[in-house]
Structures are given as structure tokens and as C-alpha cells.
Amino acid sequence: MQKTKRLLAIEKIIEEAHISTQDELLKRLKGKGISCTQATLSRNLRQLGVARIPNSTGGYKYFLSENIRSTANSPVKLNIVPVIQDIVEAKGLMVIKTIPGNASNTAFFIDGAGRYEIAGTIAGDDTILLIPRDGITLQQVHTCLEIILPGIHDQIKKK
Amino acid sequence: MQKTKRLLAIEKIIEEAHISTQDELLKRLKGKGISCTQATLSRNLRQLGVARIPNSTGGYKYFLSENIRSTANSPVKLNIVPVIQDIVEAKGLMVIKTIPGNASNTAFFIDGAGRYEIAGTIAGDDTILLIPRDGITLQQVHTCLEIILPGIHDQIKKK
DNA sequence: TTGTTTTTTGCATATTTATACATTTGTTTT
DNA sequence: AAAACAAATGTATAAATATGCAAAAAACAA
Known part of the structure; x- marks a missing residue:
């Protein structure tokens, strides 16, 4: 599905980069070949529980409010065996x-x-x-x- | 100073109540005899590092960022086992x-x-x-x- | 005090974010 | 396959938040 891929990309970008507006995120996504509108982004950010926090230097930054989840470091692949x-x-x-x-x-x-x-x-x-x-x-x-x-x-x- | 009192009041309200917009906070403050404009509130919230986080029920809630930001500069409570x-x-x-x-x-x-x-x-x-x-x-x-x-x-x- | 500088504030408005509605896309059911 | 249903999306716009600028208030200095 298109959405799932986008959600994952959003999480990744937010973790790795300093994002301060949805338009900024929008452009990053576009750079990765994922495109949608700001409206969709707004809805996705809500779904992901993403927070926007002001920093002392006069800007804002988006944060995942739930902590880092990595699919990467999972050691075992269970789907090989019919468990x-x-x-x-x-x-x-x-x-x-x-x-x-x-x-x-x-x-x-x-x-x-x-x-x-x-x-x-x-x-x-x-x-x-x-x-x-x-x-x-x-x-x-x-x-x-x-x-x-x-x-x-x-x-x-x-x- | 007027501002200091307001900042304290804002922190207190945000901790105790479920605030989802600045206008809402504005009214609460007015109820406590503290009045200012939304513009001032916006600036104050930035100064306090207050975050606005979406919740699963379709609303928003303001949080003091000390309560959501992780990390180093927060003192550790040794008597609590992080289970x-x-x-x-x-x-x-x-x-x-x-x-x-x-x-x-x-x-x-x-x-x-x-x-x-x-x-x-x-x-x-x-x-x-x-x-x-x-x-x-x-x-x-x-x-x-x-x-x-x-x-x-x-x-x-x-x- | 008086003048000077800094901080705070409101107003008006720009920017940013959220959402109602219609449409499209995808999924399930028959 | 078509009908029926559900989910996702874009458009347009509303709602919410941020900010430039000028005025007012506060702090400071002589």
C-alpha cells in the first residue's frame, strides 16, 4: 500500500532530520519519490502521534512521541517456519x-x-x-x- | 512582573487540565484574572517549550516538554526501578x-x-x-x- | 527625576496545520 | 464481474498558531 510506505518514510525522516514544518517534510518525501498533499501529511502525523516542539533557537522540530521502533534489528525471521x-x-x-x-x-x-x-x-x-x-x-x-x-x-x- | 505570573499559571494549567488550543488556555487564564492575547500566549508557549501532541481520540493536548523530552539533563530518580x-x-x-x-x-x-x-x-x-x-x-x-x-x-x- | 535602552505586548496579518466534502482507490461479497 | 463497502486522498477552506512592527511598559543610567 502507498500509505504504509509513506508512514515509514515519514518516521524515518523525522528521526533523522530536523523537520520544522509539514511543507518541509513534504519536499523531503518528494525527494524520495513519495508525493502527497499537506492535508494527507497532517492526517498521517496525527496517526503517528508526531509532536511539534519549539526549541530555544527560535525554530520547531517534529518528534515521534513514541520511541524509536526499528524493524532492522530483529534477529529472527519467524515466517520461515509455519509457527x-x-x-x-x-x-x-x-x-x-x-x-x-x-x-x-x-x-x-x-x-x-x-x-x-x-x-x-x-x-x-x-x-x-x-x-x-x-x-x-x-x-x-x-x-x-x-x-x-x-x-x-x-x-x-x-x- | 506580569509575565512571570502568567508563565507559572500556564504551566500549572497545562499540567492539570487537558488543553488543546491556545484560545482554550486563554479563557482559562482569563478565569484566573490573567489576560493577554493569543499572540502573547504563542510566544510564552515557545518560551516554556510546550508541545502540542495529537491523541488517538482525535484531539490535541499541550504538554510541558520537560514531561516528554527524554534525556541527559534530567535527574534520575534512583528509587524507581525502570521496569x-x-x-x-x-x-x-x-x-x-x-x-x-x-x-x-x-x-x-x-x-x-x-x-x-x-x-x-x-x-x-x-x-x-x-x-x-x-x-x-x-x-x-x-x-x-x-x-x-x-x-x-x-x-x-x-x- | 529625565533620557536611553531593553523587554513585553497588542494588532494585524502571514504562516502553518486541520478538516469537511467529494472523489478515487482498494477490498470484500455475491 | 459487478455491486457494496471501506479506506485513502486531494481540493478548498477553516482553524490554529506564529510573527513583523509599532506602541507601551519596565529596567537602567546619569
């Missing part, structure tokens, strides 16, 4: 069944992706409860999971 | 992230306080799901947590 057995939705939450003993590391992996869509996870032995953020649909979470663990849904369906 | 990493709200529930392996004992400690506001908790390895009683706001839960674990919010924000 995830089933996904069930309930009460606006998502229940993920894994093979025994693998809930914890799978959840850790999901957490490690640092996706804004996911408020948090709780893992037992072979079950994970995934709590989406407010305003996020389960469909969005599915998309998100597909990004974190490519092929996850195929894997389940083929079972 | 709790983050608190996220979703679906009227509260998701508390701890350092790995500490969810269970932290949840036990929270349960042990026997607070009415909290219906119960479920702990995984590094995440606690806290379920508030019906009719209890998340704000009340925050207050409650601050009573059980003094300094908890500072600890998180300074991370």
Missing part, C-alpha cells in the same frame, strides 16, 4: 494461535516491528492476544501483519 | 509494557494494591492488560497508578 496456526478475531481484538511454546517469541517479533497499528500484544504459551490501537480496523491489522510476516495469511489458509 | 516501559490505551483498556519477564510481578503488585478502579489484570511476559471497572475513566486509572507506583508516569516520559 502461526490460526487467527481469530473477537471483541475488536485479534487472537493468534501458534504451535506450542512459540507465542512469546512470535509476539516479541511482532512487537519488534514497532507498528503503530498495534497497541500491544500479550503472549501465553501458544496464544497471542493482539490489541489494535483505537481507530485501527482489524483489516488494517491484517495488512500490517502481512507486512511484518509476509505470507502469513497464505500459510494459514493452506493448512 | 515499566510504556503505557498505551486502547479499547478503553490499558496496555502496560514492562521490561521482559517483569509483567507478572508488576501485575501482581498492581493487583495487590486492591484498588477499586481496577477490575483485573492479565500479564504475559512483558505486557500487562489492565481492565478498568465500568464507569472508570482511563484518566482515573492513571491517577490510580500514580498512587500505586509513584513516579510511574515521569519514568515513562523521561525514557
Whole structure:
């Protein structure tokens, strides 16, 4: 999806550069081949929980209000092994069944992706409860999971 | 001086109330007998380093940046073990992230306080799901947590 | 005091950010 | 495939915030 890529790019730029207005960010994105309008950017920044903080030198700077999430430093790729057995939705939450003993590391992996869509996870032995953020649909979470663990849904369906 | 008094009042209001626009703050100040224009307020907020952060419910909230900025120049509170990493709200529930392996004992400690506001908790390895009683706001839960674990919010924000 | 300099403020307005609405794009269902 | 639904986006504009400039207030010096 176009949006997901943009959100990631926004996070990256904000972490790395000193951005003080949305137009500035807009230009940076354009430089990376990603283009949208200021309106979209405004909505995205809200979704990411980005703060604008004045500094003492007379300018402003955007900050991620939630702390750095890196997909980069995740050590294990879980999607090689068919760990995830089933996904069930309930009460606006998502229940993920894994093979025994693998809930914890799978959840850790999901957490490690640092996706804004996911408020948090709780893992037992072979079950994970995934709590989406407010305003996020389960469909969005599915998309998100597909990004974190490519092929996850195929894997389940083929079972 | 007039300004000093106003700056103090602004800090106090921002800490205590949920302020989302400068006009709103302006009215509060007026209610306290302090009056100025939005322009002055804007300048004061810059001076105080106040940030405006979007929340998941579609609004905004002003924060004193000492409460959100991390880092070096903030004194460390040694009597607090930094077990709790983050608190996220979703679906009227509260998701508390701890350092790995500490969810269970932290949840036990929270349960042990026997607070009415909290219906119960479920702990995984590094995440606690806290379920508030019906009719209890998340704000009340925050207050409650601050009573059980003094300094908890500072600890998180300074991370 | 009086004149001089610095700080603070309001006004008017520019800049920046948010949003209602319509449209497009994508997804699911039949 | 088409219909039905949901999500994402752009346009235009509203809302909110920042700032240049002149006036007023405060601080300072002689």
C-alpha cells in the first residue's frame, strides 16, 4: 500500500532530520519519490502521534512521541517456519494461535516491528492476544501483519 | 512582573487540565484574572517549550516538554526501578509494557494494591492488560497508578 | 527625576496545520 | 464481474498558531 510506505518514510525522516514544518517534510518525501498533499501529511502525523516542539533557537522540530521502533534489528525471521496456526478475531481484538511454546517469541517479533497499528500484544504459551490501537480496523491489522510476516495469511489458509 | 505570573499559571494549567488550543488556555487564564492575547500566549508557549501532541481520540493536548523530552539533563530518580516501559490505551483498556519477564510481578503488585478502579489484570511476559471497572475513566486509572507506583508516569516520559 | 535602552505586548496579518466534502482507490461479497 | 463497502486522498477552506512592527511598559543610567 502507498500509505504504509509513506508512514515509514515519514518516521524515518523525522528521526533523522530536523523537520520544522509539514511543507518541509513534504519536499523531503518528494525527494524520495513519495508525493502527497499537506492535508494527507497532517492526517498521517496525527496517526503517528508526531509532536511539534519549539526549541530555544527560535525554530520547531517534529518528534515521534513514541520511541524509536526499528524493524532492522530483529534477529529472527519467524515466517520461515509455519509457527502461526490460526487467527481469530473477537471483541475488536485479534487472537493468534501458534504451535506450542512459540507465542512469546512470535509476539516479541511482532512487537519488534514497532507498528503503530498495534497497541500491544500479550503472549501465553501458544496464544497471542493482539490489541489494535483505537481507530485501527482489524483489516488494517491484517495488512500490517502481512507486512511484518509476509505470507502469513497464505500459510494459514493452506493448512 | 506580569509575565512571570502568567508563565507559572500556564504551566500549572497545562499540567492539570487537558488543553488543546491556545484560545482554550486563554479563557482559562482569563478565569484566573490573567489576560493577554493569543499572540502573547504563542510566544510564552515557545518560551516554556510546550508541545502540542495529537491523541488517538482525535484531539490535541499541550504538554510541558520537560514531561516528554527524554534525556541527559534530567535527574534520575534512583528509587524507581525502570521496569515499566510504556503505557498505551486502547479499547478503553490499558496496555502496560514492562521490561521482559517483569509483567507478572508488576501485575501482581498492581493487583495487590486492591484498588477499586481496577477490575483485573492479565500479564504475559512483558505486557500487562489492565481492565478498568465500568464507569472508570482511563484518566482515573492513571491517577490510580500514580498512587500505586509513584513516579510511574515521569519514568515513562523521561525514557 | 529625565533620557536611553531593553523587554513585553497588542494588532494585524502571514504562516502553518486541520478538516469537511467529494472523489478515487482498494477490498470484500455475491 | 459487478455491486457494496471501506479506506485513502486531494481540493478548498477553516482553524490554529506564529510573527513583523509599532506602541507601551519596565529596567537602567546619569
